[in-house]
Amino acid sequence: MIGWKYGDLLELSDLSREDIEGVIETAKAFKEVSTRDIKKVPALRGKTVVMLFSEPSTRTRLSFELAAKRLSADTLNVTVSASSLQKGETLLDMAKNIEAMNVDMIVVRHKSAGVPQILARELKPGVINAGDGCRSHPTQALLDIFTIQEKLGHIDGLKVSIVGDILHSRVARSNIYGLVKLGAKVTLCGPSTLIPPEIERQGVNVTYKLEEAVSDADVVMCLRLQRERQEEKYLPSIREYVKSFGLTKEKLKNAKKEVLVMHPGPVNRGIELSAELADGVNSVILEQVTNGVAVRMAVLYLLFGKKEKIS
């Protein structure tokens, strides 16, 4: 077991290479639990995990809830309005109310970047970031890394291309950090309006040509394109986006033969990814979902092992 030194998981860049590898090792063990007839271990019996979600999320919330339940923790769901202003209650007030009920861990999803940090600074229970704004989604990156590692045996030296709306993607930001840290060659591809400034400083290549991104790729990770981006004038049309950046079997032909096609879900079939590919032999999209539970079990388990706060 690795020496997990944090009480919170706020963003992937708080973790070292060894930390990330430790989560993956632990997740391997927990993946087996989910294949048993009785899918439960007593590790977190008597602990309470609260899911505090301000954004609709089916899979992440379900995944965390299952992970906690399979570790025998009690779980409860709190849905908060997107802005705590609406109720005239500050974010902290609300969080402190939850804290006052003696919960042990808060899993938070919020549309505003930095909310997990703010909560972790002010609250005693541990905080796990389940996605904050465009900033960070550490467990998604961990499960993506776990999936790649499981399928291809290693991360080092792989060409991983992330395609789509990088600017608004917390999945991309966390994956960039984790994959670069583990030695992958990361290429970002998307329309120029959806590439964030100075992203190259994080050790990635940027291209506007999908062929370049796909060529010799070991992994192609497609991101969900929000239709609002067209209304916000980032894009001329969805039609042109599909033509230039939508991944199809034809466009994938210059990738490595065993290329993994990934997507954090939910997939816009026919936009960023063709249905044929989403269901095809290279797709590991549903395995990502399966692994998500194991990775979140690992994270919960490791965080409960240590109480002291990171800051």
Added chain:
Amino acid sequence: MSTLIKKAIIVSSKGISKDPQDVLIEKGVIVKIGKIAEPDAKVIEANEKYLLPGLIDLHCHLREPGQEHKETIETGIHAAAKGGFTSIVCMPNTNPVIDNAKIVEGILKEAKRVGLIHVFPSGAITKGQKGEDLSDMLELKEAGCVALTDDGRSVQNSQLMRHAMEYAKMAELPLMEHCEDATISKGMMNEGFFSTLLGLKGIPDIAETIIVARDIELARYLKTKIHFCHISSRRSIELIRRGKEQGIQITAEACPHHFSLTEAAVQGFDTNTKVNPPLRSKEDVEAIKLALKDGTLDCISTDHAPHAQEEKELEFDAAPVGMIGLETALGLSVRELVDSKYITWSTLVDKMSSAPARILGFQNKGEIAEGKDADLILVDPNKEWIFEKETIVSKSKNSPFIGEKLKGFIELTMCNGKIVYQA
């Protein structure tokens, strides 16, 4: 009765007196400087501390009327006096907006009731700060406004801004532009590496420079003056420098937070670091310091922007912009500019008192000389002090500088010859 300040080192924009001087004050005016024996006068021993002309802030928010939970004219005045300010220009983005004589009169009446220091309202350029129709500038001037600004937003329409500049010239009121192209500025922090890292929507420097460039062109064409509020970016400074070289009548200010902090300060998601214009890059900070040194930036203003705790204790996206600044302006400026040898104490006095007085056309303020107003502060130049939350006089405490060590301690503030603050 007269007042005699004994043995003060006088710091003016022109230099520092070699020997300690005595300053005799009668009826709120400096009447004599030198070696003075005046047995009947009330004596203030300066003990060779620095005597500066009272600081003048071109840019602060007093929030009254309308948002008295953040600040009132009274609490703002006390914060200003503690910070060494004897004259402050308050911004018109109150509720209702300062766009007519009645509001101006109300503010001046309350300021007079509180007394202590001089409060000068600025009026809105456009009615309701809506950017649609010019406010009655002549009426505002007559009521007591000393400047015009739509602070918080720019006049987006160039034709309207042209008319505003022409009309303000006739009204003989400085026009102070908050430079922000609203179509491109919808963000939370400076756009760049850190906004990418933090996943916060960026505000690029072009949101500022596009308006700076436009207004310089307007001022050139119309042969009028323009003053730029809280300049935050290197590129704006380059444009201003070039404009000044071409003889265009530009003045501009910088705020202490823009030369004391970089965008990196946002990393902890402390909403007190959310300001508009945003904290910028290292290169921008350096450019501001150099521009204060070479005169491209004329003065230092606070952009004191109080917000209640519950308003700032929100998600970064939802929190309002601004931080308080009246009580930290001198301490930060000494630490960041004088101590690091960018400027001298005399230049600092110019930036914080003489230049603002010139911009406002105040003949009797901003200098220490016989015949000038006895608006003075006594400063221990070498004393370091910690800015502590408990000591904040402003009604709001939204400052990212709490707990920091500042330099230059204000021992006494005098306005109209009367002591209005004493440490």
